[in-house]
Amino acid sequence: MSKIHLTINGRDVEADSGDTILAAARKADIRIPTLCYHPALPPEESCRLCVVEMVRGRWSSLVAACVYPAREGMVIETDTDPVIKARKHILELILSDHPLDCLTCNSAGSCELMDLAYEYGIKESSLAGETHEYPVDPDPNPYIHWDLNKCILCRRCIRACSEMQCAHVLTKANRGFNQRISTAFGNILGQSGCELDGQCVALCPVDALSEKLPRGRGRNWEMNKTRSVCPLCGCGCVFDLNLKGRELLKITSNFSSAANQGALCRQGRFEYAYLNQPQRLKAPLMKQGGVWTEVPWEKALEFLADKTKTLITQYGPESLGLMLSPVLTNEELYLWQKFARTVWGTPHIDHAGSEVWAPVQEILTQRLGLTGMTNPTDDLLNSSGIILLGSQLMETHPIVGIKVRQAVQRGARLLVIDEVPRTFRRQAELLLGPKPGTEAALLQGLLSALIQGQRYDAPFVDRQTTGIEGLKSALADRTLESVASETGLTTRDLQEAVDFVAQHRPLALVCPPPLGGTPFDRELVQSALNLQLITGNLGKAGGGLAFLAPKANTLGAWELGAVNPGNPELLARLGTGKLKGLFLIAEDPAGRSHCSPDQAAALKSSGIFLVVQDLFLSEAAEQAELVLPALPYSEKMGTFTNVERRVQLLKPSIPPSPGTLWTGDLLHQFAGALGISWPLLTPGQTLEEIARNLPTWAGLTAPRLEQGGLQWPCPRPDHPGTPILYTEGFPAGPVRLEFT
Numbered sequence: 174m175s176k177i178h179l180t181i182n183g184r185d186v187e188a189d190s191g192d193t194i195l196a197a198a199r200k201a202d203i204r205i206p207t208l209c210y211h212p213a214l215p216p217e218e219s220c221r222l223c224v225v226e227m228v229r230g231r232w233s234s235l236v237a238a239c240v241y242p243a244r245e246g247m248v249i250e251t252d253t254d255p256v257i258k259a260r261k262h263i264l265e266l267i268l269s270d271h272p273l274d275c276l277t278c279n280s281a282g283s284c285e286l287m288d289l290a291y292e293y294g295i296k297e298s299s300l301a302g303e304t305h306e307y308p309v310d311p312d313p314n315p316y317i318h319w320d321l322n323k324c325i326l327c328r329r330c331i332r333a334c335s336e337m338q339c340a341h342v343l344t345k346a347n348r349g350f351n352q353r354i355s356t357a358f359g360n361i362l363g364q365s366g367c368e369l370d371g372q373c374v375a376l377c378p379v380d381a382l383s384e385k386l387p388r389g390r391g392r393n394w395e396m397n398k399t400r401s402v403c404p405l406c407g408c409g410c411v412f413d414l415n416l417k418g419r420e421l422l423k424i425t426s427n428f429s430s431a432a433n434q435g436a437l438c439r440q441g442r443f444e445y446a447y448l449n450q451p452q453r454l455k456a457p458l459m460k461q462g463g464v465w466t467e468v469p470w471e472k473a474l475e476f477l478a479d480k481t482k483t484l485i486t487q488y489g490p491e492s493l494g495l496m497l498s499p500v501l502t503n504e505e506l507y508l509w510q511k512f513a514r515t516v517w518g519t520p521h522i523d524h525a526g527s528e529v530w531a532p533v534q535e536i537l538t539q540r541l542g543l544t545g546m547t548n549p550t551d552d553l554l555n556s557s558g559i560i561l562l563g564s565q566l567m568e569t570h571p572i573v574g575i576k577v578r579q580a581v582q583r584g585a586r587l588l589v590i591d592e593v594p595r596t597f598r599r600q601a602e603l604l605l606g607p608k609p610g611t612e613a614a615l616l617q618g619l620l621s622a623l624i625q626g627q628r629y630d631a632p633f634v635d636r637q638t639t640g641i642e643g644l645k646s647a648l649a650d651r652t653l654e655s656v657a658s659e660t661g662l663t664t665r666d667l668q669e670a671v672d673f674v675a676q677h678r679p680l681a682l683v684c685p686p687p688l689g690g691t692p693f694d695r696e697l698v699q700s701a702l703n704l705q706l707i708t709g710n711l712g713k714a715g716g717g718l719a720f721l722a723p724k725a726n727t728l729g730a731w732e733l734g735a736v737n738p739g740n741p742e743l744l745a746r747l748g749t750g751k752l753k754g755l756f757l758i759a760e761d762p763a764g765r766s767h768c769s770p771d772q773a774a775a776l777k778s779s780g781i782f783l784v785v786q787d788l789f790l791s792e793a794a795e796q797a798e799l800v801l802p803a804l805p806y807s808e809k810m811g812t813f814t815n816v817e818r819r820v821q822l823l824k825p826s827i828p829p830s831p832g833t834l835w836t837g838d839l840l841h842q843f844a845g846a847l848g849i850s851w852p853l854l855t856p857g858q859t860l861e862e863i864a865r866n867l868p869t870w871a872g873l874t875a876p877r878l879e880q881g882g883l884q885w886p887c888p889r890p891d892h893p894g895t896p897i898l899y900t901e902g903f904p905a906g907p908v909r910l911e912f913t
C-alpha cells in the first residue's frame with residue numbers, strides 16, 4: 174500500500190492510499206467527532222457530524238470525513254467556524270425530535286449524542302416542530318429494550334444486524350420525517366429471525382436499543398467495567414463486565430478483541446444471571462446429621478487429607494481420580510494435574526468431555542504436530558470456498574458461525590454437509606445431506622475423485638506430503654457410484670461437490686463438535702485432513718482445517734495434562750471398583766454438573782469417597798461427602814485457550830467472594846494438611862512455570878497477554894505468536910497421506 178501525505182490543521186500527516194480523511198486524522202491523533210460511523214461497521218454517511226473543511230485555494234467545501242477519501246496534497250481543517258456551525262446545526266436537527274430526558278435516561282454516561290451535545294454546548298434545539306411518539310419497549314423479547322423516540326436514525330443497528338450478525342432482521346421503514354427502524358414486516362423480533370445476540374444494542378449510540386435487564390438498576394458511572402473472557406464456549410469472546418459493587422449488571426462488547434471483534438452471542442451477552450445468584454456456595458460444606466453444614470476451610474482440608482491418606486494407604490495412589498472441568502483456567506488445570514500426579518501419585522486424571530475431542534487431538538498431533546484450528550477464525554474472510562461439516566455451528570460456536578456467514582456475504586462459496594441442515598441453508602451454494610455416519614465416506618469419495626481426476630495440488634503434494642499413490646489405491650473402491658449408494662446422495666451431487674473443492678482455492682474446512690457429547694468421528698477427521706492436504710489448503714491464508722474444540726478451555730486441558738493419554742474416560746472406571754476416591758473439580762459457569770445423568774447415577778451407587786468443588790450445590794455435589802466452593806471466572810486471574818489456540822488473559826473484576834480460595838492457595842493448604850511442602854503459587858507465577866515447561870508457550874507472559882491474546886506456538890518473548898500454522902511446512906517434514 175503506497176503512502177500519501179496531506180495537511181490536516183496545518184500538520185503534515187502521512188496516511189495509506191485508500192484511507193478516508195477520518196482514518197488519516199486518527200493515525201495522526203487528530204480528533205474528528207462521529208456519530209453514525211463505527212470502526213466495526215462499513216461507513217454509511219447518514220449523520221454528517223464528521224464534516225471537515227476541504228480547502229482548495231481560495232474556496233473550500235464541507236465533506237464527510239468518514240467516507241471522503243484522503244488524497245495526496247489535500248488540505249483539511251477540522252475545527253473552523255463553518256465546520257463547528259455545521260455540526261451544531263446537525264445536533265440541533267437531531268435534538269429537535271429527541272426527548273431531552275437525560276436526567277432519567279438509562280444510557281446517560283454512555284450516550285454518544287449526550288457527549289456531543291455537551292462538547293458543542295447544545296442544551297436544546299431551536300428548531301422546534303413536530304415530534305414522534307412511539308410506544309416504549311413494545312417488543313416482548315426478554316433482553317432488548319426498544320425506544321424509537323430516542324432513535325437518531327444513524328442505522329448502526331441495521332449495519333450491525335446485516336454486516337456483523339448477517340441476520341438481516343432490521344431495516345428502515347417509511348421515508349422522510351417518518352422514517353424509522355423496523356423489522357422487515359414490522360413483526361416482533363421473535364417472529365423476524367432475530368437471534369437476540371444484541372449486536373444492534375452494542376452499536377446503538379443512544380438509548381434507542383439497550384439492554385433490558387439492567388434498566389433502573391444502576392447508572393453507567395456507578396459501574397466498574399473490566400475486560401474478561403467468556404467461559405461459555407470455545408470461541409473465547411472477549412467482553413466487558415459491568416459491575417455495580419459485586420453485582421454484574423451487564424455484559425458489553427469489547428471492540429478491540431481479535432477473537433470476536435466485539436460480536437457476542439445471546440448466551441454470552443445476556444445469560445449471566447447465575448453469577449449474581451445468592452445460592453452460590455460461600456464455604457466448604459459437609460453433611461452433619463444428614464444436613465449440609467458450612468465448615469471452616471481448615472476443618473475441610475484436614476478431613477480431606479485424612480481421607481486421602483487412608484485411601485492411598487489402603488488401596489494405593491491409583492485408587493484416586495481427578496476429574497477437571499474444561500472451563501477451569503490453564504493455571505488451575507496445570508496445578509491440579511501436577512498435584513494429583515506428584516502428591517497423590519495417580520495418573521487417573523481427566524476433564525469432562527475429553528472423549529469428544531480425543532480423536533481430533535490424537536490425529537492432528539500425530540500427523541501434523543499441533544492441534545486446534547490451523548487458521549484464525551477471522552481468516553475465513555480470506556477464503557474463496559468453505560466446507561462446513563455440520564450445521565450445528567451456530568449452536569456450538571456462534572462466533573465462528575457468523576464469520577462463515579460474513580465470508581459468504583463477501584463472496585466466499587459455501588458447501589454444507591449435514592443430513593438435516595439446521596442453519597446455513599440461505600448461505601449454502603451446495604447442500605449435501607448424506608445419511609448420518611456416512612460423512613467420512615462422502616469425503617473419501619471426493620478424495621478419490623480428485624486424485625483420479627488429477628485435480629489435486631500436485632506441487633504441494635510433492636513437496637509437503639508422501640504416500641499419494643498409497644492413498645489412491647486405498648481409496649480405489651470409493652467410486653462416486655459406491656459412495657452415492659452408501660451416503661444416499663446422487664452421483665451428480667457428488668460430482669458437484671468434487672467440482673466445488675477443485676475450483677475453490679483457498680478452501681477452508683470447518684467442523685464443529687457433534688451435538689450431545691458424541692465424539693468426533695476418527696475416520697472423518699482423517700478424511701478431512703487428507704482432503705486439505707491433497708488440495709494444498711494447509712499453511713495458507715483463507716485455507717485451513719478448523720476442528721472446533723467444544724468447551725471454553727478444552728484445548729488448554731489437553732495441553733496442560735488434564736488427561737491420562739493412555740487411559741482417558743476416568744468416569745468409566747466408576748463401575749470397576751478400582752476407583753475409591755474422586756475429586757470432581759466441576760466449576761461450571763451455568764451451574765450444571767459436567768456429569769451425564771448416567772454418570773451421576775453411577776456416582777450415587779459407587780460408594781466412593783467423592784469431593785466436589787463447584788459454584789452451586791450441583792447434582793453431583795449432592796452425592797459428595799465434602800463440597801468446596803469454587804471461584805467463577807469473574808473473580809480470578811488466569812488464562813483460557815480458545816479454539817484458535819489463542820491464549821487470553823482473565824483478570825478478576827471483583828475480589829474473590831469471601832469463603833473461596835484460589836486453586837494455588839487451596840493446594841498449598843491441602844498439601845500442608847497432608848504434611849507435604851507445596852509452593853504457594855499465584856496465577857502469574859503458575860503461568861511463568863507453564864511457559865518454562867512448554868516450548869510452545871515460552872513467549873507467553875502476563876504483561877504481553879494484557880495487550881491481547883497470543884496464539885501458540887509462541888516460542889520466544891519477542892515472538893508474535895502463530896496465527897496460521899505450517900506456513901513454513903510441517904514441523905516433522907512431509908506428512909504421510911494415510912488413514913491411521
Ligand code: SF4
Nearest residue numbers: 334367368370371373
Ligand atoms: S439482536 Fe442480532 S439479529 Fe436481532 S436485531 Fe439485533 S443484531 Fe439483528
Ligand code: SF4
Nearest residue numbers: 324325327328330377
Ligand atoms: S436504533 Fe440506535 S443504532 Fe439504530 S438507527 Fe436508531 S439510534 Fe441508530
Ligand code: SF4
Nearest residue numbers: 403405406410438441
Ligand atoms: S460465542 Fe461462545 S465465547 Fe462468544 S459470547 Fe457466545 S458463548 Fe461466549
Ligand code: FES
Nearest residue numbers: 209218221223239
Ligand atoms: S460520522 Fe460521518 S457521516 Fe456520520
